[in-house]
Amino acid sequence: MSKPPFGFGPPDPDKRGDGDPSEQPSGAEAFNQLGQMLSQLGQMLSQAGSSSGPVNYDLAKQIALQNLSGSDDGKIGFASGTGDSSTAVRDAAHLAELWLDAATILPAGANTTVAWSARTWVEKTLPTWQRLCDPVAQQVSGAWMQALPEEAKQAAGPLLSMMGQMGGMAFGSQLGNALAQLAQEVLTSTEVGLPLGPANTSALLPANIEKFTEGLEVPSSEVLVFLAAREAAHQRLFAHVPWLRQRLLATVEEFARGITVDTSALESLAGQIDPSNPASIEEAMSSGLLEPKTTPEQESALKRLETLLALVEGWVDVVVAEAIGDRLPGADALRETLRRRRATGGPAEQTFATLVGLELRPRRMRAASSLWKLVGDRHGIDKRDGLWSHPDLMPTAEDLDEPLDFADRLGDTPVIGEDFDPIAELEKTEKREAAESGSASASSSDSGSDSGSGSESGSEAKPDSGSDQDKGDNPTS
Template sequence: MSEFKFGFSAPDPDDGRGKDDKSGAGDPNQQPNPFDAFGQLGQMLSQLGQMMSQAGSSTGPVNYDLAKQIAVQKLGGVGFAADQGKAVADAVHLAEMWLDPATTLPAGATTTTAWTARDWVDATLPTWRRLCDPVAQRMSGAWVEALPAEAKQQAGPLLAMVGQMGGMAFGSQLGQALAQLAGEVQTSSDIGLPLGPEGVAALLPANVEEFTKGLERPSSEVLVYLAAREAAHQRLYAHVPWLRQRMLGSVEEFAGGIKIDTAALEQLAGQFDPTNPESLEQAMQSGMLEPQTTPEQQAALTRLETLLALVEGWVDVVVADAVGDRLPGAEALRETLRRRRASGGPAEQTFATLVGLELRPRRLRAAAALWRLVTDQHGMDVRDGLWAHPDLLPTTEDLDDPMEFAERLGAADVDPIAELRKTEPQAEPKPEGGDEGTSG
C-alpha cells in the first residue's frame, strides 16, 4: 500500500526537510499542514479503496471473487501425479461395472476426472453461489436497515460501501470455509449435495491419499470404494430428474426464510465503526447474528434431512451390494464413512455459518435399514422405482417404522407409478368419429 494519504501527492524532495524529518517540527519557519487533520480519514479511504480493488469486481451479497482468492491462497499448489489421474479413471470404470447388477439405474457420469483442491473450488463455486446468496441477501439488507440514523448520517458517503463490505465479509468467511472443505473432501458428492457439474464423476487423489493413511487398507482398495460411492451418487442424480432441484431448492427455501434477530443486529449496528473495514466481519463472527430457527424452518430442515438421509442410505446399500466380497475392507470402510458423515465436520461448520443449517444425514442408518428391507422383501426394481416421484419416497415417519413401510408396499401389490398416475388429471377424450369439425 502507498504510504501517502488518499488524494494527496508526495512531498517535494527539495523542500528542505531532512530524510527523517517528516513532520516539519525541526523547522521553526515551517507552517502547519492544514490537511493533517484529514490524515486519518484519508488513510482509511486509501485502505478501503485498495482492499476493494484487490477483492475484484464481484457484486451482490457475497463477494465470490474474494472467496475464491482466499480459498486458493490457503490451499496452495498441491496437485497429483499423472498416474493418480489414470488410477481414478480406472477405479470409476471398475466401480461402474460392479454397480450395474446392483441397481436398475444406469451409469450417470459422462465424464470421469481427477481434481485438485483448487479444481474442486472452481467446479463447485457456482452451486455455493446459489446456496449462499439467499441468507447473505437477507443479512446484508437487514444490516443497513438496522443502522441507527446517527450512524447513517456519520457514515455519509461511506454508507454506500457498507453493502460492499458486507459482501466482502461473507466472501472472506466463504473462502476460508471452502479452503477447509476442499482440503478434506474425497469426491464431488462427498457431502451428499450435487455440488459439481452434472454428469462429472470426480475424485481428489491427494485427499484420498491423506484419508487412506489412518485406515490400514491398501490405497487402491480405498480408491475403488470411494469411486463406487461417487458413481452411485451420479446415477441417482442423473436418472432422478427432480432430485437435484429438490435438494438444492430445499436448502434455498430454508435459507430464504431465515429470521434475523433484529435486537442483536441493532446492538451490533450501534457498535459498527464505518472507518474499520474489519468491524463488520468481526460482528458476523461474534455469534450474535446467528439466524433464528422458526417452526416453519424446522419443518423445512426435517424434510431436507430426510431427503439427504434417503440419498445417502440408498448409496450406502447399493455400494455394499456392488462391492460385496470383492473388497476385503469394504465393511470397515463403510462404517468409517458412516461415522464420518454422522459426526459432522467442515461441511457442517460451513453450512451452519453461511446457510444457517447443519447439513448432516442424522437418519442415515435408519434410511439404510429401510432400503435394505425393501430390497430384501421386494427387490431392487421396486426399491429404485420409488425414486420415480417424490411422493413415493419414504417419509420421516417411515424411517421410524421401516417394517410398516415395507409391509405397506407388499400389501399394495401394484405398480406404485401406475397408482400415482391414477391421481393425475386425465386428458379429455376426443369425440368419436375423428377430429372436431369433420362430419361422419
C-alpha cells in the same frame, strides 16, 4: 443448527489484539502486521467493484486459491505408489460402474470421471456455493442494514453503499477461507450429500483420499474403488431422478431464506462500527450479536432436508454394499468408517455448517439403509429403485420409524428408465385414482362410462402408499 452461518461466528481470538500483554507484538512485528493488513485491505478494495451481490465471490475464489497454493496438485499414484492418479481414478470408476450395473436399475449417470485437486474443487463447485450462500448473505446483510434507525441511515448517506460493499467483501473473505479448508478434506464431489459439481461428472480428489487412507488398514487401491462406487452411485441418482437435484438445493435455499435476526442487537452493534474502518465492520459482523433465530419454517425445512439426505445416503450405502459384495476384503470396514464420518461430521462438515447455517448430516442414515435393504429383499431392486420416480412415492420420516409397515403396504411403483417422464407418471396416477373413484360409484345412473374406465385400469394396482405419504416429511417444491 450447531453452527451459525457465516457472518455470525464469534471472532477468532488469534486475530484479536487483546489478551496477555506479554503476547502483544513487538514494534517490528506490529509494523509488519500493519503492512500485511494494509496489503490485504488494498487487495479487498481492488476487488470491491467486481461483485455487486451480497458476497464477493471473486474475492472468495482468490483467497481460497491463495490458501491452497502450497497444497498437493493431486498427482498421487495408487496401488503401486506410482503413476498418474487420473488413470487410477478412471480405472477405479470403470470397475465400480460395472459392479453397480448389477445392483441397481439406474444406468450410469456420469459421462466423465475426473481426478480433481483441491484448487479444481474450489473452481468447479463455486457456482453451486453461490446458489447456496446468496440467500444466507442476503438475509444477514439486509437485516442489519434495513433495521438501522432512519436517523442513522440519513447520517450515513453514501456510506451505506460502501458498507454494503464491505459486507460483501467480509462475507467473501470468510467464504474463501472456509472453502480452502473444505477443499483439503472432501473425498468426492458428492461427499457432503449435495451435487456440488457439474452435472454428469464423477470427481474424486486423490490427494485427500491418500491422506484419508493413511489412518486405515486398507490398501489405497480398495479405498479408491470403494469411493469411486459411492460417487458413481450418487451420480446415478442425480442424473436419473429428475426432481432430486433441484429438491435438495431448493430445500437448503428455503432454510437460508428463513433466517431472521434479532434487530434489538443492532443498537449495541452500531457502537462498534466505524464506516471508515473496514476491519470494524468485519469484526462487528462476526461478533455473534446478530446470531439468527431458528423459525418453525426452518425447522420444517431442516426436517425435510435431513430425511431426504438420509434416503439418498442410505440408498447409496445399500447399493454400493450389494455391488461390491465380497470383492473388496476391506469393504465392510470402509462402509462403517464412512457411515461414522457422515453421521458425526468433522472439520469439513463444520465448515459447511458455518457457510450455510445448517448441518448436512443424514442423521437417520442407518434407518434409511435398513428400509432400503428391507424393500429390496422383499420386493426386488426394480420396485426399490422405482420409488425414486416421484417424490410422493418416497418414504417419509415416519416410514423410517416403521420400515416393516412401509414394506407391507408398498404397492406397484413405476420403474425409472432413460425414457422416464415424471409428468406422464403423475398423469397415470391421477387416471388410476379417477378410474377407481368411478368404479366405487358404479351403482349411480352414469356408472357405465366410469366402470368402463375402471376396467381399463383394473390390471394396474394403485400404490397403497399414495395419500398416506403425502403427509409427514416429504420435501415440497
